[in-house]
Amino acid sequence: MMNKGTKKLGKYEIGRTIGEGTFAKVKFAKNTDTGENVAIKVLAKTTILKHGMIDQIKREISIMKIVKHPYIVRLHEVLTGKTKIYIILEFVSGGELFDKIVHRVRLPENECRKYFQQLIDAVAHCHSKGVYHRDLKPENLLLDSSGNLKVSDFGLSALTLQGDRLLHTTCGTPNYVAPEVLGNEGYDGAAADVWSCGVILFVIMAGYLPFDEIDLPTLYKKISAAQFSCPFWFSPGAKSLIQKILDPNPKTRIQIEGIQKDPWFRKNYVPVKPREEEVNLDDVLAVFDDIEEQYVSKQPLVNEGGPLIMNAFEMITLSQGLNLSALFDRQQDYVKRQTRFVSRKPARVIISSVEAVAESMGLKVHTRHYKCYNPSESNGQTNLCFG
Structure with a gap:
């Protein structure tokens, strides 16, 4: 029997709103067949059409179905209604790792090591599937009821062909982004994710960021030169590993295999091997085939909308193509005068x-x-x- 204020979606009983973003609401729900709690991400089809988000959302959902792992938020299935898309996700009740850092300032080294081991296991699994997260940070790391890590938010992730890891899109969160990501020659997705993992380890152990400036040019210069220092309470082993990870040269930066062999990392390390499961993307294709048909027929109407939405990195990339030197070297006087605008x-x-x-x-x-x-x-x- 349904409780007051809930509604039914197939086998799911949908309850209260537990999160709300610009483009989606997240609802708490229960699988009435199994009794399992789930989170349902609800997206309006009109919003997806209006903002041209079909490819991005399809990619994010497909990637989440590919990277099934105990330390990654699980995507159960995707359902569609007349006007909405419903993404059924594992319900993770422990909140963000970021909130834990805020409340406790910094965490004990053994606890940090456990989270870092779980993070590296999850990221290694993603890389083995050709997936690079590109926005790893404490806000995207959730904790379950048992205190285990769950990597979430694959909205900026990339899926590459086997053996081809060179990426070109400048994206991520500035404080956690590897220096080569802001260049214009492409970057190795695996090496960039490793850098972000190193920043996360520093943050949860220190309680503050290794690179933190109010203006982007100064921040970028510090990241490029790896100008940071570990606090006195870091053990020699932790300090040594962080320095190997936060190497500004991606070619000499330690790789995941090296991290997993590091003595500090291996202490009390119990690797988790995910169960191999067949990946079926039929439900994803079925949901988006219908929307794409609508998109083709309504595309002229979408073009009549307001100005394009651009994030900070998209604005940055307008400077000299993808060459960011003009932003960070204020002594340059040879920048060609250009006026740019966007229009639908x-x-x-x-x-x-x-x-x-x-x-x-x-x-x-x-x-x-x-x-x-x-x-x-x-x-x-x-x-x-x-x-």
Whole structure:
């Protein structure tokens, strides 16, 4: 019998809201067949369409089905209704590891080692499946009722082909991001995740960040030079391992295999081997096939929306392509002057408007390959590029 304030979704009895984000609500629910508590992430299809999130959400869900591990939040299944998508997740009741650090300032070394061992086990499993998390931080590490770690939030993760680990998207949380991620030559997803794990270990042992500045340029310089110092209460073994992990050179940075062999890491270490399970993505494909059909038919309407949503890293990457040196070296004076804007209007519509305005001003504009040229400019030409 259903309680007051709950509603039914197949075999799930949905109750109170336990979390709310920009694009989704998370509801507490119970599997009435097994009695198991679950969390249901509820996303509106209109929101997914409006913000062009189909590919991102499909990738996140697919990855979570691939990386089944005791120390990773489990995705049970995906259901769809007329207007909403329901992602059924393992219910993790212990809160975020971040909250534990806030309340206790720093954790005992043995406890930190246990969490770090579980984190490395989970990350190693992800890498074995070709998955790189790219946003590892205490806020994305949950604790279950037994105090075991659960890695969550694969929204920024990448799935690469076997043997091809070079990534190019600049993303993550600045304080936890490896220095090479902010470069423009690609980076190894495994090495970048290892760096983030090292920052997490430092934070839970020290109670504060190894790299923490109010402005991004100064923060980036410190990260690039690995300018940090371990507090006096770190044991020699912990200090040595952290220094090997927070190596700004990804080629010499210790790898997961090396971490697992480290004497400090191996103390009381009990590795967990996940049970191999067949991965079936049929439910994911079924859910998104329907939405993608709607997306194709409604795409012009989506383009009529407001300005594009951009995060900090997307804004950063607009500086000199993906070369960030112009942001961090204030002595440079050779940066080309550029004005950039984003629009949901198709390029051909914007170009037509530019040509019309130019004509009214008596200017001649030549358009080729989505570029507009004004050859009458004294310095040769003024260019408008769309892409």
